[in-house]
Amino acid sequence: MKIIVIGSVAAGTSVAAKARRNTEEAEIVVYDQGKDISYSVCGIPYKIGGEVDSVDRLTPRDAKWFKKRYDVSIFTEHKVTKVDHDSKKIQVKDLKTGEIKEDAYDVLVFATGAAPLTPPPFDQAEYDNVFHVRNIQDLRDIESYSEANQPKKALIIGAGFIGLEMAEQLVYKGWDVSIVQLENQVMPPMDADMAFRVEEVLMANAVHLHLGDTVKTIEGKGTVKKVVTTKGATIETDIVILAAGVRPNIQLPKEIGVTIGATGAVAVNSKMQTNIPDVYAVGDVAESFSVITGKPIYRPLGSTANKMGRIAGDVITGGNLEHRGVLGTGIFRVFNLHVGQTGMTEREAKAAGYSVEVLYNIKPDHAEYLGGKELIIKALADKASGRVLGAQILGTQGVDKRIDVLATAITFKAKAEDLFHLDLAYAPPFATTKDPIHYTGMALDNALHGNPLMTPAQVVETQRKGESIQVVDTRSAKDFEKGHVQNAIHIPLGELRARAGELSKDIPTVTYCNKGVTGNAAQNVLINLGFQEVYNLSGGNKNYQSYLKMLKRKS
Structure with missing residues (x-):
């Protein structure tokens, strides 16, 4: 059996590694048009800001390492330009030499990832100071430009994970930072009242926010010098970072008749199989589904990509792993604030038809006499069943522990009352006698039973x-x-x-x-x-x- 994987970042390399762990009989080949494999996209802002001292820390493995450890052949700077599934062959172009060759497969895996969006008007011309933050080459380009031109003013388009992490790191570098965001809040996946607290921290750290706005015009030929927004704001800048989201790379799978789901990503079943036999899709090119509703959702995260890759590698080689869905759990840091989210927001739950009880729980993460700091937990439960549906947490410490507890609880269909009964670790340096999770369960359960x-x-x-x-x-x-x-x-x-x-x-x-x-x-x-x-x-x-x-x- 010959397995060909298109894409060598989180999902693609996970497919190859798991398939090899299961069998020594398969020939495994991976093609990627980029120069780097198995790298940490999420670590790029921290390298730019100086918290990571070397790009090598973000790219710990290369093709030689994979060949030696797993006997997997990875070809970087090789672009798959065509797939003929009837004959089970692909056409590959060597981007260094221009040579075109064919390769045959028994099983094909699309791990083609997602491409960063280039919102207008940045898509209408080429600028030497406009960059995405999607791969290691983007990192190299940003650092090379910064070293040569010493920018002091940065414009970031988009206020999601990457946009906010970049804002933090560029402020730490001493740059003047502006953000333009289409929606009228940062972090659109969050509820507006919780995102507002993030906005407060950004403004307190001198980040200029232009929310509910877009760039209308650009001044500068070849180099962006200044932009004017739809609302009339004029922003001078030395460098532009595009962090306006991503779109799954579905061109190749679409060309051979793979079904594209309602989210715009490739539709797959729980075994990561597409509608075409012997064709799989994993990572940012593929849909997932909600643990709560069972409906398709698109949450392009590295942690999900790794799981999807492992499942596909197992199934291809005779295993029985299945994808169990996601909650969209995420966490990020912006200056001294940690922000975690899992499950449904209030807005999403109501849109899905749930009648919800909404709790805001404000408690210290551990004993205040040992430095405990305030957490703000917004949690919601279904009034009909009592099931916990989602949570968002803000604080300067202790957020990661609580959001993971809640993600686990929601995954296993916990009700509000169940949170109170969790046997969580307690000692004053780590928690309070009634942990914020316990309080959340108590208050939500009370609200569902007579104390609204x-x-x-x-x-x-x-x-x-x-x-x-x-x-x-x-x-x-x-x-x-x-x-x-x-x-x-x-x-x-x-x-x-x-x-x-x-x-x-x-x-x-x-x-x-x-x-x-x-x-x-x-x-x-x-x-x-x-x-x-x-x-x-x-x-x-x-x-x-x-x-x-x-x-x-x-x-």
Whole structure:
């Protein structure tokens, strides 16, 4: 059996390595049009910023290494230009010599990855200071240009993972950084209220944000000197980084009749097989599917690509591995803020037809007397089943642990109540006695069973519509005077039982404190006193004020 893999980054090399581990009988050949194999795309910003000292750290393996270790033949700078599946042959061009040859296969694997988008007007001319951040050659080009021209102002198009990581690293280099983002928020896959907190950190570090905007015109021939945005902003720049997303490289599979899925990537089954026998697709060229809904989704991440490659390599050589889907779990750092996400956002869950309970949980990641710092967890659960559907977490430490716990829980269909019962590790340097995960489970489960939550967005919308509602601030007079919810009645928790008669039991009531705990205690008091409909403001006044700030800035 001869296996040909097109593509040699994360997914392609994983196919080859797993197939060889399973059998010594197969001949395995890999072609890639690039110069480098099995490299870390995600590490590129950190090399540019100086946190990684050598490009060799991002490219630890080469074709010789693979040949010696796995007896896999990898041909770099070889572009597959045509596939004839009827005869099971490919046409390959040697990009160094121009020579064209044919090669035959029994099994073909597309690991062709995805190509970076070039948004207009950057696609209308060639500029020597416009770069993508997609492969090691891009890294070399950026560093070569920077060394020769010593740029001090950078324009980044796009505010996803790569765009924000590049912004952080270029600020660390002392450059003046501007970001232009099509959507009216950074990190479009996140909910806007959580992304807003990321925006606050970016602005605090002098990053200029142009959200809900695009570049309209470019000034400079051959070199971008200045751009003017659709909203009329003028941005001077010495270098442009395009980080506006990617598109799967589907041309070759499409030409032989491979089915392209609803996401625009190659449709595959759980064994990474396409609709054509003996043809597989893995990595960024292929669709995955949601662990929660079972529907196709496209999440081009290196971790997923590695899994897909391993599964295909196993299946091709007689194994029975199957892809189990993804949650889209991701994490990144922007300056001192760590940001994690898994599962569905509130927006996605509602669009999918779920009625959700939404919790904002603000707790330290470990004992405050040992340096614990605040985490903000936004988590949601399905009201019908209690199943946890997704979470987003922000903080300066402890985010990675919690987002992975929640990803694991969601994968195994945990309900909100299950989070409280998890036997998580505790010691003061690492956690609190009730970990933020436990609190998340407790509060969500309470909300699903008699202690409902109301988000800041719901409070604002209810008041905007003029609907009847009474809001009770249970904090101290000093805190109340600093800032409070519109039309709130100030009754500290210690006085609530005695003064409950000042409130109507028949009007929907919202209690709140600074972050949520005292508000929940007040909620219980009023429920036990016979109030018919009592909510706790999720995340308290702190979360409410952040939401108001976001509305003001976005208006």
